[in-house]
Amino acid sequence: PHTLHTALTDLRHPGTPGPPVLVCATAGTTDTGAIDPLPALADLADTHGARLHVDAAYGGPLLFSDTHRPLLTGLHRAHTVTLDLHKLGWQPVAAGLLAVPATAHLAPLAHRAAYLNADDDTEAGLPDLLGRSLRTTRRPDVLKMAVTLKALGRTGLADLVDPTPAAARTFADLIDAPPAHELHPRPTLSTVLFRPAGAHDTTVATIRRRLLHRGRAVLGRAATPTGLWLKATLLNPYTTTDDLTSLLKLVEGHTPR
Template sequence: MSPLAARAHLLTNATADRYRQTLVDGVHRVATQIATTDRPFTGITPDHLGLEVAGVDLDQPLGDPLAVLDELQDVYLRDAVYFHHPRYLAHLNCPVVIPAVLGEAVLSAINSSMDTWDQSAGGTLIEWRLVDWTAERIGFGPAADGVFTSGGSQSNLQALLLAREEALAASALPRAEALPRLRILASAAGHFSVQKSAKLLGLAPDAVVSVTVDADRRMRPAALDRELARCRERGDIVMAVVATAGTTDFGSIDPLPAIADRCVTANVWLHVDAAYGCGLLVSATRRHLLDGIERADSVTVDFHKSFFQPVSSSALIARDGRTLRHATYHADYLNPARMVEQRVPNQVDKSLQTTRRFDALKLWMTLRIMGADAIGELFDDVVYRAAAAWDMLSEDPRFEVVTRSPLSTVVFRYLPTGPGRVHADAANLHARQALAASGAAVVAGTKVDGRHFLKFTLLNPETTVDDIATVLELIAGHAGGYVDRATAPLLACTA
């Protein structure tokens, strides 16, 4: 391709019409695919699709966007997992609202980088306003501050970085002696990113102490008391307690007021991982489930889970914005220290990332077009639907259902009777795989007390009770068929 031809693909004032037509073609293709998709997945295998992708010669461009869209149909669009389909019930993936998709198109074209003011200008101020808005919803005061991140794992990592530095600063021990003694107390049902963060932060291998949970998978305050006391007795330094407002499997919300009381008494940083439960911040009926979150030192929110935003859109919010200084590094070419004195707002001063997308725009567009109440109504809808699914399962003798979630997950399993019960684990694993292979529905799997269970994660308001009933029948058919085949030889021998 000649230099002149290559420049024709740059988005400039001279190519605005080409940009418009190319996006129209792409949007048309995606809209057609979404409108005609009749199942969440085709069931294609990695080996099969891998051959098609490997067969693409990346050194031989097709040149024509329409030809590339045709190719994309075969290597991606045809076999993508479609979260907008009402029978996608697996992970914390949501269908996205159109205002946010509009924001995605705008931010990608303008391509602002959120590290410094001279690369983002108004984008910085919009992110500031959204951080303030989120902090207000949490219940923090005017001293709060925060930054958008790539997701809950990064938000949790940064929160624990702040907690680590605050704990080390408060310790009478030299840093090298205190660091191996640092401990994080976290719910046994909490997110694995806490363990990953501890490793990345250079903490000891046993730095994360698991706090037992009750039958509803909520952290036991009495168990937290015991672990705090054990750490004191051993001379360990508790740098943070991590409470969860919406565990991945059970949607459980730890007793935040009781945990906050203990953190105040022990003078320990409290981080609340509300990556999933943050949708309650805009709920007209369930906001009280987050009571106590305003007493946290830091909070993780994932707008790309419970606010129906495209990935990625997350944030870390700190009650005392001054603690964000622990992520600050001044580079002469980018954000020299003198800019702080000149009151130049450089978001890189607060962020683990340098180059960073303007992901806040998606939430801004959503709030300005739909409003927070509308988002809350969508989230309330999926919580209602999960409650209905739990009722349905609890009344069906073919299934065993675990604790009722305050959010939108349902953990359950097919439970055979008689001699087939020994095949329960294998039957549920088979049912999930067979369901995905058929493409008729997608559900998740997990383990509860060492046993294999299935999981619905409901984040699509378009999912109906009939959809759920249909998926349960499919699961029962696959699992029951497996059990029949597994027990047939035994029955034949006893006949």
């Protein structure tokens, strides 16, 4: 808490009077799937009179799951939340949304500019594409999300969400079992970082490129203070232990000797 308090105080721009106005937390980082201490950050935001925004693009769909929802304790205290259902929601890549506590909070999005939506053009019947997407004229994917929610409901989505962190934990166990691999701290969501034990960054990068070039596996990469890691982001709810074992064997088979 003391460290968080200090960090929040340091958010103030040098020479700018007054307290910080916005705190941004993450519920599911891209590299590791880590979730910030949301209740503690909400308390600090309240103390300083700041607004709290939570980027829950990755971890937000845990809300569907009775098992994993506690990982998002404190999310309800955010003033705004972003969700992206293209990971744990199995939607197109652009399927994101901004959640606010009341429609009035979206008023700034109604800002109009003459070069985009001139009133006389709109009155003359020309289509006004603004307001259909948070990204102005770009394609909205809300229909796909709405159809999925309608078809599966919270229970159906939970049935798809729950196996993915479970698969990540299983994969972490497999990595921990033999001495040939090294595991980053255990996964929070469905992302697992690992590498051959003692591997240098160049070795890790080479393994990943070999697997890609030979069409055997698509692994990401994550750079941390402890070096470069292979990143397996497990999103298929039907992934089996055999699949994960095969992936480890592929990594072993493509490791430079």
